[in-house]
């Protein structure tokens with residue numbers, strides 16, 4: 001604790017000095033002399049944050065060359081396919097060579113520094129290779145989660161106006177092949193900017209279309225060295241989409257210098273990384289956890305990490321325990337929804353396995369409730385592992401709040417204390433005074449610098465509610481010195497750790513001809529954390545049929561992907577609305593959380609149609 005208190009004070013009292021010192025762990029081509037400059041008050045001009053503005057680097061040198069030189073034979077990636085004998089390892093030397101070959105392939109295809117490349121790929125080593133190759137040539141990667149639908153992919157491709165897409169013939173999931181190329185082709189049909197598609201693992205028998213390139217043919221025999229293209233610290237490294245409170249997904253832009261430093265240092269400290277560690281983060285590369293703690297953090301720290309293409313329950317719910325035993329995993333990072341799923345499957349699935357290699361168990365994505373915390377601690381960690389629940393967001397680039405191993409004692413149900421350089425504060429929310437907004441009062445290197453193509457939305461979303469601060473969108477309170485996250489205070493749902501906006505789901509539901517209007521809120525769900533509760537008003541003369549839920553879910557699947565599925569459907573006569581016609585989701589949220597008397601709902605005087613409330617409550621109670 002003494003170390004933490006001392007270092008924390010240094011880090012927040014003089015952040016520029018602190019982070020410049022820390023940045024010596026990064027391989028710069030030109031060492032920065034400038035720390036941070038920023039403006040977080042819209043009254044004083046454009047909102048911006050800059051770190052290390054005069055620094056220059058290529059982040060792949062920190063992730064690859066450095067280790068290929070120092071520890072060339074150390075395993076960087078250990079890929080485990082869904083079949084247990086399907087394994088492939090890359091040492092740091094081999095990984096660097098593969099990335100260089102891929103960098104040649106991309107430049108041969110005409111890709112230049114600063115171009116945006118979209119990736120729609122499964123959890124295979126080539127996804128990491130292609131991502132790093134983009135960084136090597138100074139192109140900006142945008143990885144789109146491979147579980148999204150063709151429609152969702154097209155929306156993102158059109159926002160990016162990317163010219164190149166890298167995809168795979170298929171992904172493997174639950175023993176089935178998911179045809180990614182089919183989705184990519186459908187998406188491309190409505191994304192005119194895409195002129196080239198690179199396809200990996202394509203079956204030689206079937207033909208590729210004219211603007212499609214076979215990865216294996218193109219990459220074959222290319223040189224295994226490639227000079228890294230030097231970038232400015234503030235140049236974009238990647239764009240990653242996430243959901244906000246509107247229906248339109250937003251592409252958060254992360255930079256080379258600040259991001260890599262923050263991902264690297266948080267990874268090292270949160271997991272107390274040691275040379276002999278075997279580290280496993282189960283997150284998909286399509287999300288920020290996969291970026292920061294699957295790819296960039298571990299590689300920058302020269303770590304051996306596992307990449308698993310599969311799910312926790314296939315062929316049986318012992319898959320994760322089997323992998324931990326097989327590779328003697330020491331540090332493990334997963335999500336509460338996985339912990340709940342495996343806890344529900346039962347301890348009989350993990351009893352046969354030797355999990356004694358484990359030292360630190362991490363969690364991220366949604367609140368880790370005390371029951372799941374206890375299960376994780378007792379059954380997986382055998383009461384001897386440090387549990388680290390980490391709070392952060394796509395926007396923050398890396399962990400913001402956690403109980404650092406060796407420094408803090410974990411308190412179940414809380415996300416601990418601020419990481420170095422992070423200065424949180426709790427501010428009364430503007431609308432509902434019973435909630436306090438979790439805000440951050442000064443910049444840290446990992447913060448996303450803008451929303452791609454929409455800097456105004458960036459300024460508005462994060463920097464207007466409380467001037468001069470970053471507003472996270474989460475509510476929180478303090479329990480002793482530890483933060484407790486109460487969840488999103490905007491119209492964003494967190495379903496199994498996936499962030500989806502109410503508006504996105506509502507837009508998909510009303511595509512169904514029977515549905516005139518829809519309002520969506522999160523309702524507690526035993527495995528998913530939050531399930532999707534949809535209040536639907538039917539079109540005139542339409543009646544509810546037994547098939548309605550399935551049909552609505554087909555709309556969701558095609559607009560968003562299989563991660564979006566209505567769990568609770570309520571057909572109602574009308575939705576609670578303000579006089580200006582805005583749906584009051586706040587009231588619906590309270591009702592599905594169990595408030596069934598009108599007084600408990602708070603102020604409903606601004607409603608245009610207060611009579612609708614008792615009808616809705618009846619529907620919830622009596623079905």
Ligand code: WT7
Pocket residue numbers: 242288289363364365366367368389390391392393394395415472473474485487488494497498499
């Ligand atoms: C939202 C961010 C950060 C990587 C994965 C999700 C929720 C995240 C926790 C936690 C309670 C959490 C918040 C946050 N969240 N971690 N440890 N405890 N809630 O990234 O998709 O950007 O979602 O996830 O609501 O705002 P994301």
